[in-house]
Amino acid sequence: MRLATWNVNSLKARLDRVLAWAADKQPDIFCMQETKLADELVPLLAFRELGYEVAHHGLGTWNGVGIASRVGLDEISAGLPSEDGWADDGGRFVSATCAGIRVVSIYVPNGRVVGSEFYIAKLEWLARLNAWLRQAADPTVPMAVCGDFNVAPEDIDVWDPTAVHGATHVSPPERNAVARMREWGLVDVVRRFHPESGFYTWWDYRAGNFHKNIGMRIDHVYLTEPLADRAVAVERDRDARKPSTYPGIPSDHAPLIVDFADAESSRATPPAAA
């Protein structure tokens, strides 16, 4: 079972590349962010040709998140709910159950500049996500929260912690919010498999930053323990960030891929050979 997540930076502009990549990498569950599409403009037929159903939440122009699955797509929920009835209607949260896994695709607000109204809104959104975890989710149930968190959890996740524009993505309140997600019971599975520094998922388009590895690790796959225990490999597909590998211009983000052992294969006693 293969799970992937990718900030595609416009599914409209990136469609050929995304489809070619999916056909090549064959994710069973494929979370996308920044589709920049309204729900009715999602190219469902193109995904269906590859065997995927798609759940999507987006208003168009900005944001937009989706989950493509070829292992079932049930209990679709769009928008981040909260106790007071507030829900994200900006296209930043969609969830569905796929092959017994609760899958969540998120696009956390950017925040722009520390202290700005956008930064406050980012912290509020992350607080609501934490509240949703504690109210509506269960750390003993297989769940994957995937997407563009717009937070680099540690200094090793950014090329220069002092140089980040406006100091967002690295500020203590943002990092604390993501730490609270881990404290609740989510595992940073990419870190578990790749403790090295400089394992980035985003590089600015400008100034050759990709080739100089001037970037940040801001896209994440956070798993509850029962699912993290099944993970056998984690790949960050740096090739997908290169112009030459797939059709069209690359996104400024690289995809993450997590491979899992089948639920049955973790049994203590393997099935008898046929």
Place this chain on the structure above:
DNA sequence: ATGCCATACGTTGTATGA
């Protein structure tokens, strides 16, 4: 390293991103 790029919207520019 305050944008040299890329996107959307819409029209030769502005807003946004991280």
